[in-house]
Amino acid sequence: MKNKKLIVTMLMATMPLSILSGCTAETKTDLSNTQNVSNEPQSDNDATQNLQATYNSIQSADVIVVGAGGGGMSAALAAVENGAESVIIVEKMPMTGGALNTTSGTMSGAMTIIQEIDGLTEDSIESYKNDIITEGEKLGGYANEPLVEYYVNNADDMINQLWEAGLSDNQYTVDSEGRKSVFAPEHTLYSYPRSYKAKPNNPEKYKSAAHELLDELVAKEDKIKVVLNTEVVELQANEQGQVLNAIAVSNDETILFTANNGIIMATGGYAGNPELMGEFSEYGDVVITGGLATADGNGLRLMQEVGGSLHIESMGWIPTYPMGLESLEIEGTGQIATTKTQYAGGILVNTKGERFVNETDADNVAREVALEHQPEGIQYEIYTDKIGEDLVASGQGGFLTYYFQSPAFADHVITASSLEELAQKLEIPVDTFLKTVEDYNANVDAKTTDEFGRNFAETSSPFNVAINKIEGDKFYAVAIKPLAIITMGGIQVNTDMQVVDETGNAIPGLYAAGETVGGVWGRYVSSGVGVMGPIVFGDLAGENVMTNELATGYDVKPASNILSEDLFIKKNTASVDELSLTGVKDGEYNVTVDGQEGPMEIKVSFKNEVITGVEIIKHNETITIAKTALEAIPQAIVDANNVNVDNITGATLTTNRIIKSVIAAVELAKQ
Incomplete structure (x- = not known):
């Protein structure tokens, strides 16, 4: 660790008044009373010297927010709006945004100003709620209805606020009639068009418009300070059981962040931690992760250490997308990238050379689960030039042209001049594969519905835009695996977003928002909710941390089932034992x-x-x-x-x- 450089003047500027003015032990911000610090009577000078010896720096604010994603930035803005004079956002990554750095940031909401402008006036809050709960209830899941109720009744206000704050100036993906309110085929379709795909104004810096706008709003607010490249490694409670201290590390320095009103944990999910997903998910061994490496779920463990209760059942609710392109460099990681050719006459086959699902099923969950059950979690997207041309003509060829028809992704595409050659290159049974294609082509000719429920009589949805046989001069295949980019499990909260213990009691001073909260949506999440949920609930947490009375007399005890430290061992860069430069020529x-x-x-x-x-x-x-x-x-x-x-x-x-x-x-x- 580096030499301590904290000087008394800096300490005086950042230390809570409870230490500087000699407040009693009951004062909520008295750092000398944290549970990991000696409770022996101390003079002000002794307390100052002890803190100097322990931390390289101490930073204090009304509210400490851990995590600078959508939920964290929204919480910080709401805290200021509700009276906070100072907010510190602590982020372990070198940039803000969290998971918004990996997604285009589709948003959703019912009865919004965007729908009104589009002339879509028949939506309802109740319909939005029912769609979300229905999606979450699939395969035995269940939603937290009070929280969903709050969300659907406030998502429209948040969309409208963001619109007025600048989203009205952004470009949008629009439907055939030019409307910004669209259906999002990457998810199960809503019963009404209420997804919004805003594009960032600066795509070189931002991947989502929501991140871009929140970043701008935070940067304009003088009362909010963002501290990057700094990881919170411990939460501390004082003698009154109030969780108001967060210990963090940055490079070789240790920093104490102390809050006057409370700490909001917005640390995200665990889609970047295969070990943690595998601990709870039945199919963790075939799922690849598209989450940030920093989405490790360690924030859950920190909250458990001060009593936070996990929503255990939801920890295994990890929705996957049947569109994961595995990295050729790092096994088990990947990104969203699918040819979508199955929507224009292509087929999906497993490593046995067999079809296994209705490739055009509008229910994404059916296709997701079917892929998870396949050997090694692999499906090959089989297509031809004609199929690709029809897909592009339908307007859904973005992935195909941007990725798979570019030299950059050539190594992912298997090309052959015959079906036999394609099967041999894929190392799948040739005879079985040929019979699969023969049966499929026969169904196309018959214009019937096959055993999987695929309809060859008409094109009727975004998942069925053209009907084609598997025939031509060239044949192509791309291997796709189940991809996890979001997790549904996490810590339990009450309707004020206060973290609760295993008996359901709120832990004073500790709040949570965003993907780190478990059991909100059920087993699956609807379009745009993964972006808007953290923003809406971050706003709620930021309001309540400033308006709720800080309780006293709470007895802090660690949770009974704290996640093992072994699940969070970081895998950093590939280490090279010895790189010899001997013999290297100038x-x-x-x-x-x-x-x-x-x-x-x-x-x-x-x-x-x-x-x-x-x-x-x-x-x-x-x-x-x-x-x-x-x-x-x-x-x-x-x-x-x-x-x-x-x-x-x-x-x-x-x-x-x-x-x-x-x-x-x-x-x-x-x-």
């Missing part, structure tokens, strides 16, 4: 490796067997996530003259690609 060497959405090209320079430069010539990384790694890792490698450098939080894949490039350049320079 010069500049260009190396190309696979990147996030296309090749990454890097130039590495050597002189006198020393790495003198690492320059990224071009890349196709997701800039909202990778920016810090792209800027910091090359220089870190040069400074260390080695590739064993610290990982950039949230950008592990980008870091590994840069390291892989440098290793390849070393080998090239030795030739």
Whole structure:
């Protein structure tokens, strides 16, 4: 740990008045009374010296928010609106946004100003609620109806506020009649068009318009401070049982954040933690993760340590998307990317060469569950040029053209001049596959409904835009696996968003919002709710942390079933035991490796067997996530003259690609 640099003047500026003025032990912000600090009588000077010896810095605010995603930023804004003079958002990643960095940010709400402008005036709050609850009840799930009730009655107000704050100026994905209120076929369709796909004004910096707007609103608010690259590792309660302290680490420094009114945990879900998902999910071994590596669920454990109760049943509710393209570099990780060719006459087959589902079923859950049950969780999307052309003509060819018809993703596409050759390349039974295609083509000719319920008589939905046989001069296949990008489990809260213990009692000072809260929506989540839910409930938590009276006399006890620390062991950059530069020739060497959405090209320079430069010539990384790694890792490698450098939080894949490039350049320079 670095030498302590905290000076008395800084301490005086940031320390709660309870210490500086010698308040009694009952004062809620008296740091000398935290449970992990000695309770022996101390002078003000002794307390100051003890804190100086323990922490590199101490920062105090009315409200501490842990997590700068949609829920955290919304909570901070609401706290200020309800009287907070100071709010600190603590974020372990090098940027705000959380999960909004990985999604286009579809929003939803009923009876909104957007629907009104579109002339869609027949929606209702009750219909919205019923759609959400029906989706959540699939396969034995159940929603928290009081929280869903609050959400549906406030989502429209939040949409309208965001519209007035700037979303009205954004471009939107529109339907055939130019309306911004649309159906979202990546989810089970609502009974009425109420999804909104706003595009960010600055797509190089933001992936979702919601993130962009919230970031701007937070930046404009002088009373909100955002602290990045800082991870909260412990929550502390004082003698009154009030959870008002959060201990965090940043690089080699330890920071104490202390709140006057409360702490809001908006730490997200655990879709980036395969070990934790596998602990509760029956099909965890075949699911790949598309969540940020920082979406590890560790915030749940921190809340359990001060008594927070997990909603255990929902921990295994991990909806998957049947559109996961697995990384060729990092097994078990991937991204949303599907050809969608099954909607235009293509088929899905498993590793046995057999179809297993109605590929055009409007119920996403049916297709999701069917894929989870397949051997190794693999489906091959089989299509032809004609099928691809019809899909593009329907307006649904975005994924196909952007990804699979580009050189960047060529390694994911298996191409053959015959069905026999395709089966051989896929290593699936040839005869079975040929019979599968033969039977499928016969159903197309008969214009009937097959054994899976696929209708070949007419094109009637966004999931069935063209009818084609599997025939042609070329045949294509792409392997797809179940992808998890959101989790439904988490901590339990009451209707004020206060974290509750195993007896249902609220823990004073501790609130939660967003994906870290469990059991809200049921087993599956509806379109736009994954974005708007955290924003709406973050707003509620921010209001209540300022308006609720801070209770006293609570006895803090750890939960009885705290998640094992082993589930949170971080897997950082690939370590290289020894990178020998002996024999490396002077010069500049260009190396190309696979990147996030296309090749990454890097130039590495050597002189006198020393790495003198690492320059990224071009890349196709997701800039909202990778920016810090792209800027910091090359220089870190040069400074260390080695590739064993610290990982950039949230950008592990980008870091590994840069390291892989440098290793390849070393080998090239030795030739």
